[in-house]
Amino acid sequence: MKKPHSRLIASLGVCASLLLVAPAASGAGLSRPHNNSTTTTINAAPQETHRQALAAYVAERKAIAENFKSAVNAAQAAFLSARASATNGAQRSTARAAYELAIAQAASVRSAALISLGNPPVRNN
Numbered sequence: 001m002k003k004p005h006s007r008l009i010a011s012l013g014v015c016a017s018l019l020l021v022a023p024a025a026s027g028a029g030l031s032r033p034h035n036n037s038t039t040t041t042i043n044a045a046p047q048e049t050h051r052q053a054l055a056a057y058v059a060e061r062k063a064i065a066e067n068f069k070s071a072v073n074a075a076q077a078a079f080l081s082a083r084a085s086a087t088n089g090a091q092r093s094t095a096r097a098a099y100e101l102a103i104a105q106a107a108s109v110r111s112a113a114l115i116s117l118g119n120p121p122v123r124n125n
Contacts, residue, residue, distance in 0.1 A: 046124060053121035059115055068110040075102035 079102075082095035 022121050050121060050123045064110060064113045068106055071106035075099055
């Protein structure tokens with residue numbers, strides 16, 4: 001007699017192994033160009049330089065957040081579409097596992113982008 005949960009456990013095992021491998025592979029060729037427009041000029045006041053650097057940092061964080069939000073929305077749309085066309089429990093659980101994998105990948109990309117962005121600029125007086 002087959003156990004009904006054996007397929008689910010097997011598919012979750014595959015998804016879990018992909019979660020370990022996918023973050024390294026997902027960021028392999030997907031680097032975003034950095035906006036290094038915070039160059040200083042000789043006549044610029046330190047406060048103005050800091051303000052420009054902080055504005056560039058905040059803009060980059062907003063871009064990272066928007067990219068994450070769009071990836072989550074795309075994963076959610078794909079999940080809803082797959083769930084609507086699913087005819088049995090195995091297809092629904094596969095759709096759910098794919099959704100969770102997509103969310104994990106989006107979080108991994110966001111985390112890598114935030115790490116590469118670094119800390120906010122510090123004011124030098």
